[in-house]
Amino acid sequence: MTIATFDDLLNAARAQQQPQRLLFVFAAVELPDDATADQRASFERGQGGALVPQMCVDKAPDELATFADLVAEAALFGKPWGMVFAAAMSGAPGKALTSADADQPLERMIESIKQGQIAAFIPFDPQGQAVNLG
Numbered sequence: 531m532t533i534a535t536f537d538d539l540l541n542a543a544r545a546q547q548q549p550q551r552l553l554f555v556f557a558a559v560e561l562p563d564d565a566t567a568d569q570r571a572s573f574e575r576g577q578g579g580a581l582v583p584q585m586c587v588d589k590a591p592d593e594l595a596t597f598a599d600l601v602a603e604a605a606l607f608g609k610p611w612g613m614v615f616a617a618a619m620s621g622a623p624g625k626a627l628t629s630a631d632a633d634q635p636l637e638r639m640i641e642s643i644k645q646g647q648i649a650a651f652i653p654f655d656p657q658g659q660a661v662n663l664g
Contacts, residue, residue: 549620555639
């Protein structure tokens, strides 16, 4: 299944046989202090920059009806973000995962994003559209 929107992600998670836990890391896109003039120019055109994790949350698919729900919850923290990275965890038959189960995977996600290792995640823009960062 191709995931082009946040709704696609929710539908895919709900369709799985095993219970799912969705992991989200919200990141700001910033220009590093030591950026070159070329990097600054690219950043002004909406390209490049560094991903800086701002906050994270985990949810069961049935805890979110829409992307707007997730955005509204993120707004409560008052931190600006430009992209949200998503991943999923599978539970065991009849055993849903809890937020405690998601703590370590979320921490690993944050560290991976800081290191630029994002291939395992689906990035979404602030409108809920999947983004190709390749």
